[in-house]
Amino acid sequence: MDTSLTDRDTDAGLRIRSAAVLLFARQGYAATSIRDLARAVNLTNAGIYHHVSSKEALLADLMRAGHRGLIDATARLLDGVQQPSDRLALLIASLTAIHARSPLTTRVMDGELRSLTPGSTAHDEIIALRDEYEDHWRRALADGAGQGVFRVADQKLSRLALMSMCTGTSEWYRPDGDSSLEQVCAEFVAIGLAAVRAPARPTASADLSLLPDFPWEPPDA
Amino acid sequence: MDTSLTDRDTDAGLRIRSAAVLLFARQGYAATSIRDLARAVNLTNAGIYHHVSSKEALLADLMRAGHRGLIDATARLLDGVQQPSDRLALLIASLTAIHARSPLTTRVMDGELRSLTPGSTAHDEIIALRDEYEDHWRRALADGAGQGVFRVADQKLSRLALMSMCTGTSEWYRPDGDSSLEQVCAEFVAIGLAAVRAPARPTASADLSLLPDFPWEPPDA
DNA sequence: GTCTATACCCGGATAGAC
DNA sequence: GTCTATCCGGGTATAGAC
Incomplete structure (x- = not known):
């Protein structure tokens, strides 16, 4: 009997989740049908529903x-x-490493929040979890700034810049590529520590008027 | 008469593109229907097809x-x-600024390549354009390394780290937020220049065995 | 240039046999 | 636990009137 919406620990449950995370990461959740999923695990579409209560519950469970x-x-x-420096270094290395080692799961985690129906308990729960994780970063940066070890103009800005760098890894890292995971982590830690120690000095700034204005970009949103 | 697949310059063409970029960015291309689009511009779904040859052609045109x-x-x-330092600074500032100022268009550009049918001319064309853009970065980093101004362990690694930082801006930047666009650009330029000048020294590395192994993450892909 | 009507297919999900 | 068969809604796109 299922106590959760998806039977997480059975063989079939695992095979379905493997296929789901692969398809969701490759094509996106919306572009993946239950029938795609069924074909990938050699079941019919009805067969899937013995293991999964709904497509959205499956996504929510993976993200959770x-x-x-x-x-x-x-x-x-x-x-x-x-x-604080050590804590920040660990945050950078671990976020980078998990995105490099589990690129499919992390791509789904990072990119498919919008596919959970707004206001649903699952949606709100994932937002709370994401916030709980980000608190590790907020605390590390606040501590470092409080102790005077970090000199950052804007903690939020630094956090978002560094987190984007780390999460981007899931889009390009390949285990058989030029650099090892350890090299990537070391390099990113170095960049991150340099970022919180060398405050921005006013430099010659770019002439932003040269940038394109897309006439179709809506102004408000 | 339409010479292109979408009549780019008419009023109706612009309004359709505005709505499309908004919906594609918010919900994703696959989750957006022609009917959603029609409702947003007060047309029927058939009316859309007088201005747009197909949903995919509309996406391709926006991305192009x-x-x-x-x-x-x-x-x-x-x-x-x-x-090279000035060139890199300009690349960072401009990529950041365009993602901050046109977050919807850039989110579509960065995230919906997978929605163009693989092998189609549109798909290949966008890949070629993206590569053409990235060449600006590759040349700047190669020049800087060649002249000895940049000391980077791996040019590709540095480029991808910095580009991720810049493109991430479209996900969080708000004009009415804490930092101005000029501040963001200045900070990111400082981070980027620090990144290519301070090579990674071996530091105490994280114990990656503590990271979670998602049992459903497929090994190969 | 926009409509109504429709063709045709595929989506998520369920019923009930085995 | 998996199947066949089916419901029903919504998807892209087109035909043809106005």
């Missing part, structure tokens, strides 16, 4: 488990680490 | 025009600028 794994691992990693 | 605008603006900005 992904975020929980990330949050728990981060808490374990940071446990006992005191220096 | 977006990339052309970015490439042309970048060429104008870099024109005559010699120093």
Whole structure:
């Protein structure tokens, strides 16, 4: 009997989730049909529904488990680490590594929040989990700024810049590529630490009037 | 008469594109129907097809025009600028600024390539345009490394890290937020220049075995 | 240039046999 | 636990009147 919406721990449940995360990451959730999924695991579309209560519940479950794994691992990693620089280094390395090692799951986690119906409990839950994770970053940056080790103009800005750098890894990293995962993490940690130690000095700025104005870009949204 | 697949310059053409870029950015291309689009511009679904040859042609046209605008603006900005550091600073500032100022168009440009049917001429054309743009970055980094001004372990790695930082702006920047566009650009330029000047030194690395292994993440893809 | 009507297909999900 | 068969809504796109 299913106590959760998807039977997470059975063989069939795992095979369905593997196929789902692959298809959702490649084509997007909206472009993936239950029939696509069924074909990938050699079932009929009706067969899927014995393991999954709905397509959206499957997505929510993947995202929930992904975020929980990330949050728990981060808490374990940071446990006992005191220096803000060390904490930030760990945050950068671990977020980068998880995006490199699990690019499909993280792409779904990062990009498919919009596919959960707004206002649903699942939607709100994922937002809360994401916020809980980001709090690790907020605290590290606030501590470092409070102790005077970090000199950043805007903590939010620095956080978002560094997190984008880390999460982008899922889009390009290949295990058989030019650089090893350890090299990537080391390089990104170096960039991150340099970023919070070298404040922006006013430099010659670009002439933004040369940028294109797309006439169809809506002004408000 | 239409010479292109979508009548780019008429009033109706513009209003359709505005609505399309908004919906594609918010919900994704696959989750947006021609009927959604028609409702947004007060037409019936059949009415849309007088201005647009197909949903996919509309997406391709938005992406093509977006990339052309970015490439042309970048060429104008870099024109005559010699120093690799200055070129890199301009690349960072302009890519950041266009993502901040046109978040909807850029989100479609960056995220909907997978929605163009693989192998189609439109798909290949966008890939070629993206590559043409990235060449600006590759040349700047190669020049800087060649002249010894940049000390980077891996040019590709640095480029991807910095580009992710810049493009991420479209996901969070708000004109009425804490930092002005000029501040964001200045900060990102500072981070980028620091990144190519301070090579990674081996530091205490994170214990990656503490990271979660998602049992459903497919190994190969 | 926009409409109504419609063709045709595929979507998520369920019923009930085995 | 998986199947066949089916419901029903909505998808892209077209035909042809106005």
